[in-house]
Amino acid sequence: MAGRDRYSRRMTTTFDFDACVVGAGAVGLACGYALARRGLSVVVLEKERAIGQGVSSRNSEVVHGGLYYPTGSLKARFCVEGRRALYPFLEAHQVAFRKCGKLVVATSEAELPRLDAVAAQAERNGVEGMQRLTGAEAMALEPGLFAVAALLSPESGVFDSHGYMLALQGEIEAAGGAVVLATPLERASPMVGGGFEIAAGGEAPAELACRLLVTAPGLSAQGVAARVEGYPPGLIPALHYGKGVYFRLQGKAPFERLVYPPPIPGALGTHYRKDLGGQGVFGPDLAYVEAEDYSVDPARAAGFYAYVRRFWPALPDGALSPDYAGVRPKLHGPGEPQPDFRLDGPDAHGIDGLMALFGIESPGLTSSLAIGEAVATRLAPS
Numbered sequence: 001m002a003g004r005d006r007y008s009r010r011m012t013t014t015f016d017f018d019a020c021v022v023g024a025g026a027v028g029l030a031c032g033y034a035l036a037r038r039g040l041s042v043v044v045l046e047k048e049r050a051i052g053q054g055v056s057s058r059n060s061e062v063v064h065g066g067l068y069y070p071t072g073s074l075k076a077r078f079c080v081e082g083r084r085a086l087y088p089f090l091e092a093h094q095v096a097f098r099k100c101g102k103l104v105v106a107t108s109e110a111e112l113p114r115l116d117a118v119a120a121q122a123e124r125n126g127v128e129g130m131q132r133l134t135g136a137e138a139m140a141l142e143p144g145l146f147a148v149a150a151l152l153s154p155e156s157g158v159f160d161s162h163g164y165m166l167a168l169q170g171e172i173e174a175a176g177g178a179v180v181l182a183t184p185l186e187r188a189s190p191m192v193g194g195g196f197e198i199a200a201g202g203e204a205p206a207e208l209a210c211r212l213l214v215t216a217p218g219l220s221a222q223g224v225a226a227r228v229e230g231y232p233p234g235l236i237p238a239l240h241y242g243k244g245v246y247f248r249l250q251g252k253a254p255f256e257r258l259v260y261p262p263p264i265p266g267a268l269g270t271h272y273r274k275d276l277g278g279q280g281v282f283g284p285d286l287a288y289v290e291a292e293d294y295s296v297d298p299a300r301a302a303g304f305y306a307y308v309r310r311f312w313p314a315l316p317d318g319a320l321s322p323d324y325a326g327v328r329p330k331l332h333g334p335g336e337p338q339p340d341f342r343l344d345g346p347d348a349h350g351i352d353g354l355m356a357l358f359g360i361e362s363p364g365l366t367s368s369l370a371i372g373e374a375v376a377t378r379l380a381p382s
């Protein structure tokens with residue numbers, strides 16, 4: 001990148017890169033990959049010293065089928081499209097995954113209408129291979145499980161999200177792009193005649209000019225948008241931090257498949273997964289917090305025991321230990337309806353060449369390749 005003097009306040013059509021992406025999480029890297037695949041030169045700026053240290057490092061690593069999201073929403077579309085693209089990408093790049101399938105279980109008659117609602121939504125969303133099971137059928141598949149009925153989603157799985165992000169970085173670099181670490185975006189100024197002048201901080205502050213700009217900074221989406229000169233403040237949505245904690249099972253993992261109770265308002269609910277290392281993990285729950293906070297309060301275990309025993313009655317006392325926490329970049333507060341992903345382009349904010357992403361919570365990992373494609377299509381239609 002060039003020095004500060006060279007670019008200040010210039011009016012130019014000479015760009016250092018066609019596109020600059022802010023944030024090297026799964027979504028920013030997928031955007032960079034999609035833009036690079038269109039032949040554009042791409043730089044991804046990341047404030048941390050390594051890629052994937054944000055929301056993309058603290059989640060369930062589940063490939064979601066796309067069952068739950070309202071038909072026609074970006075979440076429904078990107079989850080299904082992203083999932084369909086993700087497995088072949090992982091296979092081609094030798095990134096570990098296990099397409100283990102998922103059981104959504106009703107553990108009481110009262111939950112059956114919620115299971116029916118998920119089944120109907122999954123059908124409307126075009127999710128492949130969904131099967132309705134009786135409790136006996138589900139319990140035969142997973143001995144030790146308790147269910148009065150279940151849905152089987154064979155397309156769901158778990159994967160190595162960090163290996164995935166490394167593969168995306170590799171693709172961007174192989175196309176001649178760059179992923180620049182420890183380099184936070186500080187300011188983006190739209191230039192006369194189009195494009196952006198970018199000021200980046202860190203140990204080696206630098207400026208560069210690019211034609212297109214994508215902001216995908218996860219929990220910093222609101223703060224980064226405010227650093228784009230001329231971004232209408234009224235169009236920056238409120239940020240809510242939706243914290244979720246996980247507990248790890250000491251002992252043998254009881255089930256092969258993911259096990260999810262019906263979703264709770266605002267999240268998919270505490271679920272079970274056998275991770276790629278073969279260990280059982282439960283979580284995340286949902287609690288709104290005022291700031292990023294990754295502590296795991298051991299006292300929350302009591303709630304986990306009660307919840308998990310609804311579908312795994314044999315969970316032994318003392319088997320759960322605090323594991324890790326993640327924070328969802330939510331656009332809604334407690335009790336408010338859950339909004340869609342926001343991919344705000346020039347039609348929303350009036351700034352040519354800019355896509356600003358907000359509220360990329362779950363299923364953002366699963367959706368990432370589809371989000372990247374959508375962003376690239378908007379900015380660089382082929």
Ligand SMILES: Cc1cc2nc3c(=O)[nH]c(=O)nc-3n(C[C@H](O)[C@H](O)[C@H](O)COP(=O)(O)OP(=O)(O)OC[C@H]3O[C@@H](n4cnc5c(N)ncnc54)[C@H](O)[C@@H]3O)c2cc1C
Pocket residue numbers: 022023024025026027028029045046047048051052053054055056057058059060061062063064183184185186216217218219220224244284325326327328329360361362363364365366367
């Ligand atoms: C508890 C939890 C569980 C989840 N489980 C799943 C799941 O199982 N499956 C699924 O599909 N999705 C899941 N999600 C959602 C998924 O993790 C996110 O949607 C996804 O990781 C978001 O990726 P991102 O790239 O947008 O954000 P991030 O990964 O946070 O990346 C943003 C990057 O931008 C960088 N950055 C910030 N500010 C700047 C700046 N000024 N300059 C440069 N860089 C900057 C950050 O350091 C960070 O690396 C879960 C989320 C949570 C919280």
